[in-house]
Amino acid sequence: MEDKRIPAADFAAARREVLSAWPTGAGVDPGEALSYQRAVPADKRFAEAVRAGRAAGRLLLQPRAGVALIDEHIRLLRYLEAEGEADLLPTTIDAYTRQNRYAEAARGIEKSEASRTSMLNGFPAVNHGVPGCRRVTESVSRPVQVRHGTPDARLLAEITLAGGFTSFEGGGISYNIPYAKNVPLRTSIADWKYVDRLCGWYEENGVSINREPFGPLTGTLVPPCIGHAVGILEGLLALGQGVRSLTLGYGQGGSLAQDIAAVRSLRELADEYFREAGFSDYDLTIVFHQWMGGFPEDESRAFSLICWGAAVASLGGADKVIVKTPHEAMGIPTKEANAQGLRASRQAVSMLADQGKLETAEIQREREVISREVRCILSRVLALGNGDPAEGAVAAFEAGVLDVPFAPSIHTRGKILPMRDNEGCIRIFNRGAIPFDSDLAAWHRDRLEERARAEGRSVSFQMVTDDIYAVSKGRLVGRPR
Numbered sequence: 001m002e003d004k005r006i007p008a009a010d011f012a013a014a015r016r017e018v019l020s021a022w023p024t025g026a027g028v029d030p031g032e033a034l035s036y037q038r039a040v041p042a043d044k045r046f047a048e049a050v051r052a053g054r055a056a057g058r059l060l061l062q063p064r065a066g067v068a069l070i071d072e073h074i075r076l077l078r079y080l081e082a083e084g085e086a087d088l089l090p091t092t093i094d095a096y097t098r099q100n101r102y103a104e105a106a107r108g109i110e111k112s113e114a115s116r117t118s119m120l121n122g123f124p125a126v127n128h129g130v131p132g133c134r135r136v137t138e139s140v141s142r143p144v145q146v147r148h149g150t151p152d153a154r155l156l157a158e159i160t161l162a163g164g165f166t167s168f169e170g171g172g173i174s175y176n177i178p179y180a181k182n183v184p185l186r187t188s189i190a191d192w193k194y195v196d197r198l199c200g201w202y203e204e205n206g207v208s209i210n211r212e213p214f215g216p217l218t219g220t221l222v223p224p225c226i227g228h229a230v231g232i233l234e235g236l237l238a239l240g241q242g243v244r245s246l247t248l249g250y251g252q253g254g255s256l257a258q259d260i261a262a263v264r265s266l267r268e269l270a271d272e273y274f275r276e277a278g279f280s281d282y283d284l285t286i287v288f289h290q291w292m293g294g295f296p297e298d299e300s301r302a303f304s305l306i307c308w309g310a311a312v313a314s315l316g317g318a319d320k321v322i323v324k325t326p327h328e329a330m331g332i333p334t335k336e337a338n339a340q341g342l343r344a345s346r347q348a349v350s351m352l353a354d355q356g357k358l359e360t361a362e363i364q365r366e367r368e369v370i371s372r373e374v375r376c377i378l379s380r381v382l383a384l385g386n387g388d389p390a391e392g393a394v395a396a397f398e399a400g401v402l403d404v405p406f407a408p409s410i411h412t413r414g415k416i417l418p419m420r421d422n423e424g425c426i427r428i429f430n431r432g433a434i435p436f437d438s439d440l441a442a443w444h445r446d447r448l449e450e451r452a453r454a455e456g457r458s459v460s461f462q463m464v465t466d467d468i469y470a471v472s473k474g475r476l477v478g479r480p481r
């Protein structure tokens with residue numbers, strides 16, 4: 001593949017501009033940041049932790065967590081480390097920071113100080129600046145990742161990486177389409193190219209930074225092939241800028257066979273496309289997200305969903321699982337509820353650790369279907385971009401060749417309508433311009449007609465609505481009452 005890396009001089013100029021966008025940017029001195037990162041001990045490096053976990057066949061657990069004030073946030077992370085036994089720690093960023101609204105984040109910090117409770121839904125890392133981030137990463141003993149949902153994360157990446165974080169979530173597609181309404185894809189992909197180049201720059205200088213595209217997208221009935229195609233494209237873009245530690249993600253769909261097949265096919269397909277593009281010197285891991293859709297309000301039911309997700313991640317052979325909490329239906333969890341989700345997950349994962357991987361005919365069937373779907377989509381996307389994944393992604397979303405269901409963005413067609421088949425697998429009812437071959441198209445149609453017959457109704461939009469609410473009401477398939 002031709003060298004698409006941002007040239008050094010352009011990148012240096014862009015860095016100066018990004019760092020001048022908000023006063024705390026001046027706290028980033030690239031040379032000093034590099035020395036600081038070089039001194040982070042190996043057992044606090046995210047890339048090393050996921051590599052070692054995978055080598056040992058250990059499924060790592062990670063929560064989500066973030067509050068407005070530094071001391072509060074440190075207390076939270078220490079609690080999750082000690083009482084939740086989290087293997088990896090997060091810092092979830094607040095919604096203002098995700099939108100680059102730092103003045104409003106500053107008011108949120110003030111209000112939180114006055115009320116002694118978090119008035120932001122995450123940690124405003126840009127406002128706290130490099131020293132505030134370092135206090136956080138130095139106060140815990142596990143590697144810490146930045147988790148967010150930011151279309152333009154350039155300044156956030158600069159400050160948090162200089163602040164000792166060793167992993168950065170997101171991507172130019174996965175942190176735009178599900179998170180923003182109006183940001184053009186070309187813009188977010190260009191801004192994420194900067195983030196990837198920044199990580200690549202650290203890599204070149206001997207500091208490994210883990211990168212994790214956001215696999216679940218809108219988290220609602222997303223067919224595996226859609227998330228996989230986006231993840232592989234973002235992986236290609238990241239590797240193209242020099243990233244070497246890459247974690248691709250998948251959000252639990254609910255069908256055991258389809259979920260296990262999705263985990264396995266994601267690893268296999270990503271390796272295939274990365275090698276085909278000429279990359280060999282990278283470390284790939286897979287993260288499984290426990291159920292990202294609507295949760296039951298009842299905490300006992302929520303625990304069941306959490307444990308089921310942990311079990312599927314283990315049976316599928318994922319390397320990491322992002323854990324939910326019994327407070328999911330209510331909002332931001334307490335630290336106690338967060339640790340409960342971790343401990344419940346740990347019990348399931350530990351009991352399955354020695355049982356090997358599950359293989360069934362249904363898993364094999366789904367694996368073949370997903371692989372075929374992803375190849376249909378990606379061959380068209382890459383053709384549209386003449387081999388360039390960034391150009392291909394922009395053209396594909398414009399043409400509806402790639403489409404994300406239930407997304408707020410005007411830059412995806414939103415034509416695709418997913419629903420469950422009679423066994424609970426997510427299929428596509430209306431596929432818009434997604435380029436399946438005729439066998440695949442017939443397969444989806446037949447599977448949905450089978451369900452319609454079993455339910456004595458025709459395939460219709462009502463099934464989509466029924467499926468969206470089914471899990472929170474205690475079922476997988478949204479059957480008529």
Ligand code: 5AD
Nearest residue numbers: 064065066067092121122331332333
């Ligand atoms: N702390 C804990 N969890 C959070 N989430 C979002 N922000 C936070 C936070 N500050 C979780 C939501 C949802 C997922 C997308 O992220 O509860 O599970």
